[in-house]
Amino acid sequence: MSSLSFRKLVVVRCRPLSRREETAGCENILEVDDKLGQITIRNPKAPPDEPMKVFTFDSVYGWNSKQRDIYDDAVRPLVESVLHGFNGTIFAYGQTGTGKTYTMQGLSKDPEKRGVIPNSFEHIFTQISRSQNQKYLVRSSYLEIYQEEIRDLLCKDNNKKLELKENPDYGIYVKDLSSVVTKNATEIEHVMNIGNQSRSVGFTNMNERSSRSHAIFLVTVECSERGPDGEDHIRVGKLNMVDLAGSERQSKTGAKGKRLKEAAKINLSLSALGNVISALVDGRSTHVPYRDSKLTRLLQDSLGGNAKTVMIAAVGPAHKSFNETLATLRYASRAKKIKNKPRINEDPKDALLREFQQEIARLKAQLEEQGMLAKERRKRRRDSKRLSKSMAGMEEEILWEKNGDVWKMAEEAEDGRHCLIEGGDSANILTCQGSSEKLKNLNLNRRSVGDMQWDQDALEKIIEKYKVFY
Ligand SMILES: Nc1ncnc2c1ncn2[C@@H]1O[C@H](COP(=O)(O)OP(=O)(O)O)[C@@H](O)[C@H]1O
Ligand SMILES: [Mg+2]
Numbered sequence: 001m002s003s004l005s006f007r008k009l010v011v012v013r014c015r016p017l018s019r020r021e022e023t024a025g026c027e028n029i030l031e032v033d034d035k036l037g038q039i040t041i042r043n044p045k046a047p048p049d050e051p052m053k054v055f056t057f058d059s060v061y062g063w064n065s066k067q068r069d070i071y072d073d074a075v076r077p078l079v080e081s082v083l084h085g086f087n088g089t090i091f092a093y094g095q096t097g098t099g100k101t102y103t104m105q106g107l108s109k110d111p112e113k114r115g116v117i118p119n120s121f122e123h124i125f126t127q128i129s130r131s132q133n134q135k136y137l138v139r140s141s142y143l144e145i146y147q148e149e150i151r152d153l154l155c156k157d158n159n160k161k162l163e164l165k166e167n168p169d170y171g172i173y174v175k176d177l178s179s180v181v182t183k184n185a186t187e188i189e190h191v192m193n194i195g196n197q198s199r200s201v202g203f204t205n206m207n208e209r210s211s212r213s214h215a216i217f218l219v220t221v222e223c224s225e226r227g228p229d230g231e232d233h234i235r236v237g238k239l240n241m242v243d244l245a246g247s248e249r250q251s252k253t254g255a256k257g258k259r260l261k262e263a264a265k266i267n268l269s270l271s272a273l274g275n276v277i278s279a280l281v282d283g284r285s286t287h288v289p290y291r292d293s294k295l296t297r298l299l300q301d302s303l304g305g306n307a308k309t310v311m312i313a314a315v316g317p318a319h320k321s322f323n324e325t326l327a328t329l330r331y332a333s334r335a336k337k338i339k340n341k342p343r344i345n346e347d348p349k350d351a352l353l354r355e356f357q358q359e360i361a362r363l364k365a366q367l368e369e370q371g372m373l374a375k376e377r378r379k380r381r382r383d384s385k386r387l388s389k390s391m392a393g394m395e396e397e398i399l400w401e402k403n404g405d406v407w408k409m410a411e412e413a414e415d416g417r418h419c420l421i422e423g424g425d426s427a428n429i430l431t432c433q434g435s436s437e438k439l440k441n442l443n444l445n446r447r448s449v450g451d452m453q454w455d456q457d458a459l460e461k462i463i464e465k466y467k468v469f470y
Contacts, residue, residue, distance in 0.1 A: 009058045009310045010336040011074050012039055012329065014317055015099040016063035026318035030325065032062035041326060044319035055329045057336065063317065067106050071119040074310050078239075079120050081308050082221055083127055085235025085345050089242065089302035090116060093331065094314035095324040096211040096246030103312055104243045105196070108189075116312075117192060117217055117241050121185040124221060137222040137353045139179045140188055142195035145294050146213035148268060153195035153215075154178040164297055170348075172300055179220070192217060211246040214269060214295055222353040234351040240302055244295075245270060247331070248324055269295035274331065276303050281337040306345075311335050 014030050031040040039060045042052045059073055078088040092100035106115030128136045142153040143162070150162040155178050165175045182188040195217070199210060219239040227233045247270060272293035279285040280303065290300040301307050313332035315325045 009074055009078075010313065010332050011059040011061065011070075011310065012055070012057050012313045012315060012332060013061040013065060013070065013099060013103060014039070014063055014315050015102070017317055018097075021316075021318045021320075026320060028317040029319045029322055030315065030317045032060050034060055034062060034065075039315075039329065041322070041329060044322055053326070053329075055333055057313075057332065067103075067113055067115055067119070070103065070312070071116060071123075074312065075116050075120065076123065078308050078310050079123050080127075082219075082237035082239040083124065083223070085223065085237045087238045087240075087301055087307035087345065088309070089240040089299060089307055090310045090312065091242045091244055092116075092312045092314060093244050093247060094328050095248045095316065095321060098314035098316045098321075098328075100243050100246075100312075100314050101210070103314060104241060105192075108193075118185075118189055120219070120239065120241065121188045121192075124219065125185045125188075133225060135224045135353065137181065137356065138183070138188065139181045139220050139352070140191055141174075141177050141179045141218045141220075142192065142216070143174060143177060143218070144199060144213045144215050145269060145298075148294055150174055150294060150298075152177050153198045154180060154191065158198050164294060172297055174298070188219070214245050215243045216298070217241045222351050224353050224357065232357065234348070234353050236345045236348050236351050238345075240299060242299070244273075247328060269293040272296045273303075274334075277331075277335050281334055 012032075014032055017026055017028060027044060029042045029044055031042075033039070036056070037058060037060050038054055038056050040052050040054050043050065061070055075090060078090065082088045090104075092104045094100055102115065104115050104117055106118065107113040108118060124138060128138070144151045144153055150164065151158050152160065152162055152174075160176075162177060163175045164172060166172050180188075180191050182191060199213075199215065217240075219241075221237045221239070222234055223236075224232050224234045272289060273296055275289050275292065276296045279288040290296045290303070296303065302309055311332060313328050315321075315328050
C-alpha cells in the first residue's frame with residue numbers, strides 16, 4: 001500500500017484469553033482469519049445452528065499477533081504520510097481490559113512488546129536521519145480528557161484545566177498546551193514517560209481513571225525543503241495517537257451517583273464520537289456534531305476531514321464479553337464507511353520552523369554585523385594583524401573570543417537540560433505555548449548564564465539552531 005494513497009484503515013485486534021479468564025473456564029467465542037481480514041463471533045447463548053456473525057475489516061489480528069505486525073501493516077504507512085505533511089490519527093477503541101493501552105503503549109522494557117507510540121518515535125527519527133536536503137522539527141504534546149476536562153500531562157501543574165480555542169489560521173487548538181521539542185527517539189520517549197507518570201500522580205485509583213479518560217499523544221513534524229521555485233516550503237504533519245476511554249456500558253460497570261455522572265461524561269465524548277462517525281457515514285447529513293464533545297472537537301480534522309486515520313478496535317475473546325465485543329465490532333464496522341479527504345498541509349501559518357528560520361537568519365545577520373565591528377576593533381588594536389578566517393568560521397571564532405565562558409556555560413546549560421529531561425523532571429521541559437511566546441519559552445528552561453547582553457541571547461539561539469536542525 002502506498003503511503004500517499006492510504007486514507008483510512010479499520011482493523012481489529014483480539015487479545016489472548018487472560019489467565020484469570022482461563023482459570024474461570026471462559027470460552028473463546030471469536031475466530032480470526034487474518035488472510036481474509038474476517039472475524040467471526042459466536043453468541044454463547046444461541047442455539048448451535050444459529051449462523052455466526054462475520055465481520056470483515058481491512059486487517060484483523062489474532063491473539064498471537066505481534067506488536068511489530070500491527071505497526072508495520074497498519075500504522076507505518078500512516079506515520080509515513082505524517083512525514084509527508086498529512087495529518088494522521090490512530091485510535092484505540094474498545095472495552096476496558098481488551099488491550100488498548102497494550103497496543104498503544106505496550107511494555108517499554110521488552111523491545112518486542114513496545115506499542116504503537118514508541119514504535120512511531122523510532123520510525124520518525126530513523127526516517128529523519130536518512131533524509132537529505134530537508135530540515136525537521138519534531139515536537140510533542142500529551143493531554144488527557146477526563147470528565148470533559150482537558151489536562152496537560154507535560155505540565156507541572158497538571159490539574160489546570162485547559163481550554164479549546166479556535167482560530168481561523170490554526171484551526172482548533174488547546175490553549176497553553178505544552179509542546180516539547182525533541183531531537184531523537186530517546187528524548188521523545190522521556191517525554192512520553194513523564195506524561196505517563198503524570199497520568200498516575202495524585203489519583204487513588206489509577207486504573208479506574210485511565211479506563212475513564214481519553215489520552216492523546218500528539219507529535220507535530222515540520223519539514224522544510226527547498227522547492228523548485230528556490231523558496232523554502234514547510235510541510236507540517238500532525239500525528240494524534242489516542243487511547244480512548246473504555247467503551248463498556250454503564251449498566252455493566254454498575255456505576256452510581258458520582259460515578260454514573262462521570263460515566264455519562266465519558267460516554268459523552270465516546271457517544272459524540274459515535275454520532276460523528278454516523279453522520280460522516282450517512283453522507284447525507286449536512287451537520288456533523290463535532291462540537292458536542294471535547295474529543296470530537298479536538299479531533300475534528302482527523303475524523304472524515306483532512307486526515308488519514310487508523311482505528312484499532314480491541315476485543316477480548318471471552319464469552320462473558322459477547323455483548324461488548326459485538327458492540328465494538330459494529331462500531332468499527334460503521335467507522336469503516338467514513339470517507340476522508342486528506343491533503344498535505346503546506347506552508348501553514350503556525351509552522352514553528354518558519355519562525356526559527358527567520359529568527360536564525362536575523363541572528364546570523366546580527367552576528368555578522370557584530371563580528372565586523374569586533375574585527376574592526378581588533379584590526380585597529382593589533383594594527384597589522386589579520387584574521388584569516390572565512391565568514392563561516394567567523395561567527396564561532398568571534399563568539400569564543402568575545403566570551404569563551406559564555407559558550408562553555410551555555411553548553412553546560414544544554415547538557416543540564418538534557419539530563420533534566422532524562423531525569424524526568426517535568427518542570428524543566430522545554431515548552432512553547434502559543435506562537436508569539438514560542439521562542440521565548442523555548443529558552444525558559446535554560447539556566448541563567450549571567451548578565452550577558454545580546455551575545456548570550458544570540459548564542460542560545462544558535463545552540464537552539466544546532467539542537468533543532470539536523
Ligand atoms: N495482545 C496482547 N497480548 C498479550 N497481552 C495482552 C494483549 N493485549 C492486552 N494484553 C494484556 O491484557 C491486559 C489488559 O490490557 P490493557 O491494554 O490494559 O487494556 P485496556 O487499555 O483496553 O483497558 C494487560 O495486562 C495487557 O498486558
Ligand atoms: Mg487502558
